[in-house]
Structure formats: C-alpha cells, structure tokens
Amino acid sequence: MAATDPAVAADPFLPALYRVARTRRELADTVTLELLPLEGVRPDFAPGQFNMLYAFGVGEAAISISGDAAEGAAFVHTVRNVGAVSGALARMRPGATLGLRGPFGTGWPVAAAEGADVVIVAGGLGLAPLRPAIRHILNHRRRYGRVVLLFGSRNPGEMLFRRELERWRQRLDVEIGVTVDHADPSWRGNVGVVPSLIRHASFDPHEAVAFVCGPEVMMRFTATALLAAGMGGERIWLSMERNMKCAIGLCGHCQFGPTFICKDGPVMRHDVIGGLLSVREI
Amino acid sequence: MKGLDAILEEHPFFAGFAPPHMQLIAGCARNRRFDEGEYLFHEGDPADEFFLIRHGRVALDITPPGRDPIVFETLGPGEIVGASWLVPPYRWMFDARALEVVRAIGIDAACLRGKCDADHDLGYQMMMRFLPILVKRLHATRLQILDVYGRH
Numbered sequence A: 001m002a003a004t005d006p007a008v009a010a011d012p013f014l015p016a017l018y019r020v021a022r023t024r025r026e027l028a029d030t031v032t033l034e035l036l037p038l039e040g041v042r043p044d045f046a047p048g049q050f051n052m053l054y055a056f057g058v059g060e061a062a063i064s065i066s067g068d069a070a071e072g073a074a075f076v077h078t079v080r081n082v083g084a085v086s087g088a089l090a091r092m093r094p095g096a097t098l099g100l101r102g103p104f105g106t107g108w109p110v111a112a113a114e115g116a117d118v119v120i121v122a123g124g125l126g127l128a129p130l131r132p133a134i135r136h137i138l139n140h141r142r143r144y145g146r147v148v149l150l151f152g153s154r155n156p157g158e159m160l161f162r163r164e165l166e167r168w169r170q171r172l173d174v175e176i177g178v179t180v181d182h183a184d185p186s187w188r189g190n191v192g193v194v195p196s197l198i199r200h201a202s203f204d205p206h207e208a209v210a211f212v213c214g215p216e217v218m219m220r221f222t223a224t225a226l227l228a229a230g231m232g233g234e235r236i237w238l239s240m241e242r243n244m245k246c247a248i249g250l251c252g253h254c255q256f257g258p259t260f261i262c263k264d265g266p267v268m269r270h271d272v273i274g275g276l277l278s279v280r281e282i
Numbered sequence B: 001m002k003g004l005d006a007i008l009e010e011h012p013f014f015a016g017f018a019p020p021h022m023q024l025i026a027g028c029a030r031n032r033r034f035d036e037g038e039y040l041f042h043e044g045d046p047a048d049e050f051f052l053i054r055h056g057r058v059a060l061d062i063t064p065p066g067r068d069p070i071v072f073e074t075l076g077p078g079e080i081v082g083a084s085w086l087v088p089p090y091r092w093m094f095d096a097r098a099l100e101v102v103r104a105i106g107i108d109a110a111c112l113r114g115k116c117d118a119d120h121d122l123g124y125q126m127m128m129r130f131l132p133i134l135v136k137r138l139h140a141t142r143l144q145i146l147d148v149y150g151r152h
C-alpha cells in the first residue's frame, strides 16, 4: 500500500506544505490536528499508514494517520507531547504550517479480513492508528463477522477518544470492552490489563483476525493471550514503532531484525516478527 | 431453584472435577448474595471464606496510607475472589466491593483447608486450579507496574 501522490513518488525526501486547519485537545498531553495541503489535495491513504510530520526548526517524527480514509479533505493525526518534535506539533495552532511526507508503510489488512471476525486490541495512544481501521470496518459492517474492540488505558481520565468510544458502544453490532490499569472507586467499569479482556470476548479464534496497537510490552502480552485463545500467529497483526529518519527503507534507522519498520511495517504479522518482540535491543 | 451441587458443577473453576471431590467442596459451600456497594470482605479481616462469582462484578480496592482508595482490579462471572485463605496468616490484603448485585458461591476456607489436608488428591486438584489463576494475576500485575501508558 504505497503512497499514491506522484509528487511523493518523485521525491520522497521533499516535504509538502500543510496548514493546520483545526486542532482538538484530546487529553492533557494529546492533541488531534487536521492538516490541509497548501496546494492540491491530500493523497489517499490506507488505515494504519503514517506520515512524517516536520515541525520547522525542530525536526521530523513519524505520526500515524488517525482519521477516516473515506472522509474529509484533511490528514488527521493525533499527537502526544513526549519530546521536542511531538511537543512542537502538539502546540501548533490553527493556521500554522508544517512539512509532511507520506503516506508511508503498510496498513491494517481490512480487505483481507472481510468475512472474518475482527478483534481489535488497543492500548493508550494505540487507539489512534487503529481508528481509521475501526471507522472502515464500521462503515462496511456487513462485510465482517463479529467485531470486538478491546481498549486499555492508564486511568479513566486518560482515555483517548472517549466520546467516540461511547458512540461505538451504543451500536448493537460491536462488542466493546474497556479497561483501565487503575481507577478511583467512582469508576464502575473494568480495572485490569487489556489482555485479560480477551478470554471474555466472543470471537472464533480460527476465523478471526486481530489488529493490535499499543506500547510494545502491551502488544507482547496481548499476542500471548490471543495465541492462548487459539488464534494463529498469522492472524495477529501488530503496529510497530521505531525511530525513523528516511521512512523509505534507505537509512536503516528503523531496522527491526531483518526488517525495516518504515517499509515492511509498521503493521506486521506476529508469525513474522513475534520472535523479535522478546529480544531486548533490536 | 438449582441445588448447590448443580451450581458448583457449572462454575468454570470446577470443570472436570471428580464427583466425590465435588461433594466434598459442596459440604463447605453456600450461596451468597451482595447488593451494590456491599463489601464481600475488608482488608485485615480473617480470610475465612472465598468466593466464586456467578453473576455481577466485584472491585478490589486498596487504600495506600494518606491517599484515596485505588481500584486495582475488577472481577466478573466465572472468576474467583481471594487467595489469601490459602496461606497464613489467612487475612485479606484488600477490600472487595460489589459493583452491582453479585451472586456468588462462598466457600468456607477452614473447612476446605481441612478437607485438602485430609485428602491430598483434592488438595492437588485445588492447587492445579488456583496456581494458573495466581500466575496470570502475577503477569497482569507486572504489566500494571510497568505503567506502559505513562511517559517513559
């Protein structure tokens, strides 16, 4: 699923100029940006792909696309302020300009999953790269079997896209499980880690496909729980993160064992990369 | 209404239990019901009864000194509340609170410990069922301690 913009294909190092059209504060440290191209239209993208966002004078970071591929003229990104680049992006106001290269990388196999049950497991900010896939699946709900969304966060106050989760929960055709690592006694929902929701979810492990995104340790525990539920590694897809520079498989910055996350990933199959997950430094 | 034996047999914890062992357990069991907000037990209480949840959900709370209580786990149907009855000093280390109406099977811990001492086969079967639960909870606790969603 490569970029479709001919300009990107021509010079993948040259950022296109984008303008911040809207911002929305999601959490104390997390902001969603809607970006419109200064010229032309935004390229198409597949759910799960990312762009390289360039805050001028600060630097560039890989940020997943969190918006609906079929909706709107903007690229939607959700950024958590954890450092220099993400901080500069998260502080941008409407009207600010930035550079953008992409979209890059592999996407969630939403077409290949048609006919199957889909189990989506997200942790924290990991819900952002999954949101385009969730939107796609819900927009084409009849093409899929059972759809299960399991989401874990740190506490109820740090739950990303809470209003949207509540809307999804009202649908009768999606099973939603939400859990937090800890809460005060006024919270009436689940407390516990997200992999523990898997054995209560209703799906056929032999006919289901799992999309998993979150911190790497959370993905490791989740994959273990999915395998224990009887799902094969070839049905489990994870979105990996490594520091990136070129984003087109040239510089080696994002090397992960024999693969490059920027072009072989970020969405990768567990039977291909599972063995690398437990290796300390790759 | 279903008898206690039938209810016990249906609980996932006892799947595959031999009938004579089921009868021994049933001799230590009783039906329990807790209303929303009611406590199954409090921290520091003697751990003289543990619970197999049939319906409803239970929150496990701990109160760090000088701080508000924190819910660190919730448990639901098919799950077990409490392991402190297995090891001395047999006291609960946290509060267990019904989040909604909870129906459970309460098992008298001293009664069951006595039967496990007398019948090691029964004791072995109980340990074989409890250990995986404890190991799973240990793994989950490790993941919580890592605070994976925090800033690193």
Ligand SMILES: Cc1cc2nc3c(=O)[nH]c(=O)nc-3n(C[C@H](O)[C@H](O)[C@H](O)COP(=O)(O)OP(=O)(O)OC[C@H]3O[C@@H](n4cnc5c(N)ncnc54)[C@H](O)[C@@H]3O)c2cc1C
Binding pocket: A050, A061, A062, A063, A064, A065, A078, A079, A080, A081, A082, A083, A084, A085, A086, A087, A125, A128, A129, A240, A241, A242, A243, A244, A266, B150, B151, B152
């Ligand atoms: C494919 C891909 C998709 C990504 N998608 C997103 C996205 O949608 N939204 C987003 O906000 N980020 C995303 N990231 C992460 C992003 O690219 C940066 O790594 C991150 O924003 C930190 O960059 P920085 O320069 O701001 O901080 P740095 O200066 O690199 O790091 C500052 C500190 O933050 C820590 N840190 C770095 N990354 C993270 C993290 N992800 N969570 C917690 N702490 C961290 C570092 O250990 C360091 O201590 C993605 C990365 C990849 C590879």
Ligand code: FES
Binding pocket: A243, A244, A245, A246, A247, A248, A249, A250, A251, A252, A253, A254, A255, A260, A261, A262, A263
């Ligand atoms: S970022 Fe350069 S090879 Fe992947």
